[in-house]
Amino acid sequence: MQRKTIFKWALILIAGVMLYKFASFSSQDVSLNPFPASVLDELALQQAEVPPGYKLITSSNLLMQAGLAQNPDYLTRRADLEDIIQMDGAAAFLALYGSDEAVRMMLKGVFFRKPQHALKYAEVQGTRHRQVIGFRRDTTSGIWLLFIACDPDLTYDEAELHRIMQGLEVYQRRLTLLPLFDQMTADHVE
Amino acid sequence: MKTYRPVGRAVELKTARLFAGALLLLSNITGTGYADESAAPLRREMTRMDRSHRYLSGRVLRLAESINNVISSTVRQEEDHEAEMTGRFYGNLLTAYQVEGSHIRVTPRLIILEGSDNNEYKLDFSARLRLPDLSKRLRLYADSYDTDYDTMEEIFSSRYRKKLEEERSEGPTAGLTYFFSDRMRRQLSLSTGLRFRPEPSPKIRLRGRLRKTFESYRADLAQSVFWSERDGFGEKTEFTLDRPSGTIHLFRLKSSLVWSELSHGVDWGQYGSYYARLSKRRSAALKLGARGYSHPSLITDQYLLRVNFRRRVHRDWLFLEIEPGLDFFREDDFETSPLINIRLDIVIGSFERI
Known part of the structure; x- marks a missing residue:
């Protein structure tokens, strides 16, 4: 009986130690993660900020085309990272929205340590003939530039564009973003 | 029998008037840095001129992009960079x-020569476009004036240039330059292109450059060999010795030798100059030079004196240069030929030293 009790308590103790180790490991793992999920959770568009019928794309085929393992996700492919670095960015992520058949809206976030690099990137993006809206979010360690774009190969009617803009207004208010430019409705805000 | 133009009172008065005019202009100008493209102040309010310049600069960059995209899409295999x-x-x-x-x-340029009928106007241009999708070492170039035969390209002499253009039917050139090596101390490039006379004539040039610093001196040796369909082979050797004194003063000695199938033996040029940076926007320079040729005998063809004032007029893309000077040509028995060169430099695009 005594032996059984000792054995039982030993098992409980071992389980407790393992649980403790696992918990501490996980928290260390999270704090050392160079690609924190919390940033994506905050900066990605929420359901109320996208038009009805849009959702985060889950199609693996579409994600693969964009170079993502999940959605939203940081850009980690070497070619994408090289391009970002050559443009003085430090990190970038993508979020894809639409149906499982097509990506109708894309959010790209690029992080810059220095304001002049961020402004340069925004200026260059502004020269592309694309339906893109740009925002800026300043942080203590740098600047996030957020660009929301529509697919130039798809057609968007007035109602859909209006719903997109409405959602982005909510998004802008939620994150207190500064507008950079608006090429989606052909109005440029600087 | 040679006749000599009398250096009379009338000529002296004309020369004096010319220099008085130069001084009047200079009182409003005065120099720019010999490192002429010093950084402009941070952008403030954009004027109409700034907006126009920005628009044109954007067009130049888009032109480079378009040419790059057209050529790379036909020549280069697609790489999934993005x-x-x-x-x-x-x-x-x-x-x-x-x-x-x-x-x-x-x-x-406006060149004011002695006598009111003799003013000349000239428009030069040079273009350098990057083609990054083909190679980061490749540039597309276009120049209105080919300096390969000029033994003193940094000092403008309208009459010398006219003579050169007449002898060689000079015209604009355009082509591609590939930089095998493009570092501070070593540079090797190959240029292939066409010279338009106006009919196109192919030209190739291989150029190497070595730079070396010795204590307070900087030496620069450049060697070019070139061939063009019409003019044949040629070579140009340039040696430059700089002695900077702090960040304000610079003394320079430069010698150039050009041999080609059209030169008079070896064409040579030599000049010494002193540069002074007066401020971030202005500089001044004094230049003394001579050039000549070696065939049929070693002859000095021209002496020249220039006092140069350069100023960054607007932002980092508009520069004004006023350069009064004196030329002494052998064919005039080295009589004084005063002149004033007035020049605007307008840089459109994103200017970096290429």
Whole structure:
């Protein structure tokens, strides 16, 4: 009986130690993660900020085309990272929205340590003939530039564009973003 | 029998008037840095001129991009530098970054010579466009004036240049330059292109450059060999010795030798100059030079004196230069030929030293 009790308590103790180790490991793992999920959770568009019928794309085929393992996700492919670095960015992520058949809206976030690099990137993006809206979010360690774009190969009617803009207004208010430019409705805000 | 023009009172008065005019202009100008493109102050309110310049500069960069895209799409195999999807949504940004540095420099000149009928006007241009998708070492160039035969290209002499253009039917050149090596101390490049006379005539040039610093001196040796369909082979050797004194003063000695199938033996040129940076926007220079040729005998063909004042007039893309000077030509028995060169440098595009 005594032996059984000792054995039982030993098992409980071992389980407790393992649980403790696992918990501490996980928290260390999270704090050392160079690609924190919390940033994506905050900066990605929420359901109320996208038009009805849009959702985060889950199609693996579409994600693969964009170079993502999940959605939203940081850009980690070497070619994408090289391009970002050559443009003085430090990190970038993508979020894809639409149906499982097509990506109708894309959010790209690029992080810059220095304001002049961020402004340069925004200026260059502004020269592309694309339906893109740009925002800026300043942080203590740098600047996030957020660009929301529509697919130039798809057609968007007035109602859909209006719903997109409405959602982005909510998004802008939620994150207190500064507008950079608006090429989606052909109005440029600087 | 030679006749000599009397150096009479009338000529002296004309010369004096010419220099008085120069001094009047200079009182409003005075110099720029010999490191002429010093950084402009941070952008403030954009004027109409700034907006026009910005628009034109954007056009130049887009032109470089377009040429780059056209050539790379036909020549280069596709590499997946960027996922096609993001490229479709946002456009190709990296190429836009990498064509930075592409620019066109436009230089209108007014040359005031002795006698009111003799003023001349000239418009020069030079273009350098990057083609990053082909190679980061490749540039597209276009020049209104080929300096390969000029033994003193940094000092403008209208009459000398006219003579050169008449002898060689000079015209604009355009082509591609590939830099095998493009570092501070070593540079090797190969240029292939066409010279338009106006009919196109192919030209190739291989150019190497070595730079070395010795204590307070900097030496620069450049050697070019070139061939053109019409003029045949030629070579140019240039040696430059700089002695900077702090960041304000610079003394320079430069010698050039050109041999070609059209030169008079070996054409040579030598000049010494002193540069002074007066401020971030202005500089001044004094230049003394001589040039000549070796065939049929070693002859000095021209002496020249220039006092140069250069000023950055607006932002970092508009420069004004006023350069009164004296020329002494052998064919005039080295009589004084006063002149004033007035020049504007307009840089359109994103200017970096290429």
